Amino acid sequence: MPFVEQGLVVRHNQVSRDMWELEFIAPAIAPEALPGQFVHIRSALGINPLLRRPLSLYDVDKKLGSITLLYKIVGTGTNLLTRIKTKEYVDVMGPLGKGFSLPPKGKRVVLIGGGVGIAPLVYLARVLSDRGYQVKVLHGVESRRQLVAFDKMRQIGVDFMPSTMDGSAGFKGLVTELLQKKINPSEVDYIYTCGPEIMMAAVADYARERAIEGELSMEEYMACGVGACLGCARKLKTDDESYVKICKDGPVFPLGAVELLG
Amino acid sequence: MPFVEQGLVVRHNQVSRDMWELEFIAPAIAPEALPGQFVHIRSALGINPLLRRPLSLYDVDKKLGSITLLYKIVGTGTNLLTRIKTKEYVDVMGPLGKGFSLPPKGKRVVLIGGGVGIAPLVYLARVLSDRGYQVKVLHGVESRRQLVAFDKMRQIGVDFMPSTMDGSAGFKGLVTELLQKKINPSEVDYIYTCGPEIMMAAVADYARERAIEGELSMEEYMACGVGACLGCARKLKTDDESYVKICKDGPVFPLGAVELLG
Amino acid sequence: MRNKETLIQDQEPELSVNLGGLIMNNPVAVASGTFGYGREYEDYVDISSIGAIIVKGTTLTPRPGNPGPRIVETPAGMLNSIGLENPGIDVFLNEHLPYLQEHRCTVIANIAGNTVEEYAELAARIEGHRGVGAIELNISCPNVKQGGLQFGTDPELVFQVVNAVKKNSTLPVIPKLSPNVTDIVSIARAAQAGGADALSMINTLMGMAVDIKNRKPLLGNIFGGLSGPAIKPVALRMIYQVYREVKLPILGGGGIMNLNDALEFMMVGASAVSVGTGIFVHPRLAVDIAEGLKEWMQQNNISQLSEIVGVATH
């Protein structure tokens, strides 16, 4: 069951030029939280910004009852969010949405993140790894400093393969090129991806051509976050009349189910 | 000449339950600042609150180039203002308005402040005292903890007479009662006052009856602070057609010149 | 914020209101389109304790709604162009209404048609269904017969729609006025002449936003409805104007985010209020305001809401 609670901030630090990690204690939300779900948080009191902001569960510590978010500074909301200090409280609503499903036991999974799209894949990697899946994580960024999940991925113990556009770490080029050139598709049973839609579209094509199943996590402007306002609508590929709601029917969907932009 | 500048905050502390002192370095504004003038400050970035807030010059340190404000928490703006930390900057416009005039040399002056209305009277007391005037300051508050200017007044070296409603310090009762009962009008040549309008109206009546001259400092909702928007209008007592602008024609006016509320 | 010097009354203040025949347990409703069909918020609040749940706008046949993006935040507000996505009146009556009835909610149906006849037909379909307490008429829809002109901007059409619905319904009928008009009072008068039992105001202001990077309108549908605190001053002004001229109870809303906002609306003439956009920020907002109102009445020695309704208009 989702809740609105005031999360006590225990850690809040900048992890790259434009990315921050925010950890808070959320005794009601954390125990329920599944990988791929998100929280809807108020980045500041008052009416500017007015609406909550959706952010994925980057990591969850069930023992501590804490949730960690990874966010990129984009506009007013994320800018103001950086002002929140440890020992202050953050107003959080969650866990929301449908998370990732787990593939049948024994399947070899590949997680592909682009930029801050790595956020939902860390908690997913942790859960998959805990359950004994063989997990490979590909993370594409501009430059090595943006490989913010490196330590977490190592600590979780998954096979982590970075790609950078400037070649400063790992494969030089797009993460989809890394996927095509360095991964043997016959060793991949299931794919999870999150990142820019153009990247996820390429991953979806890759998977379709090779008949590999998988899931992606989508973003859309949100007001309510619970399926009430019908604001976060996207068209399904199979059905050209009705719309799914990213907040409630997603944010996770089967690869190829939803129309992507670009 | 007035300026807009970014003042480096060097001190910002709570001085009573709902009052704060904010000191910042304002190298352009401070040298020009006269007692009774005010600054127009942004209490937060962004559009909430939208407009600047007018605050009197509580104290000015011309050597340091610093300005100190004393403000009471009232609504959104003053609430958000408390968040500004030392070493951060505050956006200030000033000095604005017409300040207090100095009476002829040798005149014995009485300053009467009600609540946070003491703000403009501290800097005034400092300047008057520096110039050798004999200065008495009456400050009326609810309870002794609100006698926030006590230390400053002692340091300036003026005769400071508090009144409290609960009798916890000084005279018990209204500051206007203190004025009537404890001050010999024949020893008063000039009166300055700032506080609730009902109090200033009583002071103005007192002065008129005894033919004592003086000045008061008014407040009104402001947008521009420079006489451009015509928003801060008040009627003069002498002229029932036109309006004065508190920001430009004031905030200081001769006692009895402007119609007061209540 | 309890003031210690305030006298607390012995008697409980009376929060219930009669809105043109609809009895609400408290005067704070949730606005159409912002609370779904109630169940979307069942985890966050006891939905039966809400003054009234105005459900998502319903049409005769299902509507898929507009292409996205459908919402965007604006200064102290938001634009939406949902496009009346809804499963149609039958699905509402058969699938959503029973849930709300089971939970003993006070329900106001919100209906929208393309023609006067469609409104009348929608009212007829609702007639006899237990669990609907009143009908709110969304007249901000384009009238297909009149070439897309909105019903809510033409007094004659407003009269016809209200009149047609009244003929087919025994429920209180509450037209929801569009603020995108020159003269709100003439629209309110037309609604009254048509037989309205109460007025709901205001719906959203029409607005837009531009995506400067892509140099095109941000919403898929170009225009959207502006809601939230930004529109509060306009809503208050229109309610003030209508309250003084038209003797019908008003369900007021537009930007209400807290108790003080709700009090402003009541003081210019709203007998009850609705919260919409505010729900997205505080799912419990309606009940929180109702509780705050009760406390405020106690502190201010007010036993009946009628003591403050319209008090700022005298």
Place this chain on the structure above:
Amino acid sequence: MRNKETLIQDQEPELSVNLGGLIMNNPVAVASGTFGYGREYEDYVDISSIGAIIVKGTTLTPRPGNPGPRIVETPAGMLNSIGLENPGIDVFLNEHLPYLQEHRCTVIANIAGNTVEEYAELAARIEGHRGVGAIELNISCPNVKQGGLQFGTDPELVFQVVNAVKKNSTLPVIPKLSPNVTDIVSIARAAQAGGADALSMINTLMGMAVDIKNRKPLLGNIFGGLSGPAIKPVALRMIYQVYREVKLPILGGGGIMNLNDALEFMMVGASAVSVGTGIFVHPRLAVDIAEGLKEWMQQNNISQLSEIVGVATH
């Protein structure tokens, strides 16, 4: 914010615009009533570098204005009910205009009348005074002859006012449209038919606020005009609608606080923009936006503003 990967053009981008015959050095004006007569801000900004200074609304005879409070802040906006306080056209022409002329400012006079004849008379008085570049018609005033109905809400009256002013003036005439109307396009068409050279839009939305402690309207005049970021979505929508239907240059404004806001207005069809409420926060706002615009044009390889005006309407 200069993007390093962007090609910087060799040529300076062209910022000047021809607004229906008025040449502005850059497209950012300051709105009437928010910049006084220019001198109020002379300490903060080189007023001659402002695209155009639209001076405070002027009437035939002096007006004292409304009782206070005259302004109040609202969510992302403010209400004002100044009540057109001004010293009258003669004082403007003889005392304020010479100062502006001396400083080589581009000046737009803003006039307001109670009757069509007053507007015509005001235009005649201005005629021949050097230093006035154009006339903005504030048609949001109540028309005393028609019992207080606002000029700006009736197409026929708009036509008459514009037509009468045009007959008495050789200057570009720019009616300033009120947004408090059902159909802004029909008003714009009437202005065009009357001979308008450009359109200014939008003026303030009518609103109010309540002082809940004293249980009465906050403004002395009850209603006031809503300005600031809150109204930006409405302004953009109306400009978009008019730009597509009426072929007149538009001076757009309503809530502009920064360069991005100004770009939104240009992309929906504004050839030039005005900043009003924003000035109170940033006295240099107009010139800052003009400078930012130049840099933005360089970064985006835009040499003429016409490349972006209306680009989001296609």
